[in-house]
Amino acid sequence: MLKDRQRRGRVMLVTVGARTSAVLLAVSAVIVSGCAHPGLDGATGPDAAAAVLPDNAVIPLSAVQQVFPTLSVSLTGGHDPRALGAPLATRRAQFAEPTAIPRLTVTVAEYVSEDDAFTTFTDLIEVLRNTPGSVGLGRPDVGQDSRANVIRPRTGPLVVTVAARKWRMIIQVSTTRSTYSRDHLERLVKLARQQVSIPVSVAGVSG
Numbered sequence: 378m379l380k381d382r383q384r385r386g387r388v389m390l391v392t393v394g395a396r397t398s399a400v401l402l403a404v405s406a407v408i409v410s411g412c413a414h415p416g417l418d419g420a421t422g423p424d425a426a427a428a429v430l431p432d433n434a435v436i437p438l439s440a441v442q443q444v445f446p447t448l449s450v451s452l453t454g455g456h457d458p459r460a461l462g463a464p465l466a467t468r469r470a471q472f473a474e475p476t477a478i479p480r481l482t483v484t485v486a487e488y489v490s491e492d493d494a495f496t497t498f499t500d501l502i503e504v505l506r507n508t509p510g511s512v513g514l515g516r517p518d519v520g521q522d523s524r525a526n527v528i529r530p531r532t533g534p535l536v537v538t539v540a541a542r543k544w545r546m547i548i549q550v551s552t553t554r555s556t557y558s559r560d561h562l563e564r565l566v567k568l569a570r571q572q573v574s575i576p577v578s579v580a581g582v583s584g
Contacts, residue, residue, distance in 0.1 A: 487545055510531070519570050523542070525540075
């Protein structure tokens with residue numbers, strides 16, 4: 378019986394390890410290439426067949442400008458191909474300076490169940506922690522669970538992200554910039570709170 382327990386234990390460890398490795402391989406490119414890095418486009422998430430949430434599922438340009446006045450351009454939004462897991466529906470929007478260089482990315486994804494969203498959010502946080510150059514910035518008061526993070530790549534701008542989960546929804550608010558400041562993080566947190574307060578549903582936005 379002891380041998381059986383040891384064998385089952387080894388199987389469980391291999392299964393968990395394989396799942397973790399798969400998540401890191403499939404998602405690390407997501408964090409560095411668009412979902413949490415507004416300036417890059419290139420990775421494709423595991424589920425490109427999710428529905429597209431309506432425009433008003435994401436905070437509008439007017440709300441963004443109240444926090445970041447220099448971001449005066451709203452770029453074309455739509456489905457978020459980098460959303461993790463198997464979302465029911467997603468939306469991705471980017472906001473830019475007059476030069477049209479994306480500086481802020483806002484994403485929202487709705488999942489089948491709260492458990493599904495919780496598992497996916499856990500995977501997201503694991504990837505954030507393991508991304509080279511990653512530094513945790515704590516858990517801001519946003520949604521039911523949240524993380525703030527800055528990625529300091531060897532070259533290029535910093536990527537500052539606030540990610541949060543509320544019920545079946547996961548949101549991310551990210552910016553690229555040359556320096557990090559506490560004030561900048563607080564501005565992102567403010568936008569994240571506005572975003573997570575929008576009651577999103579695959580059938581539309583209610584309330």
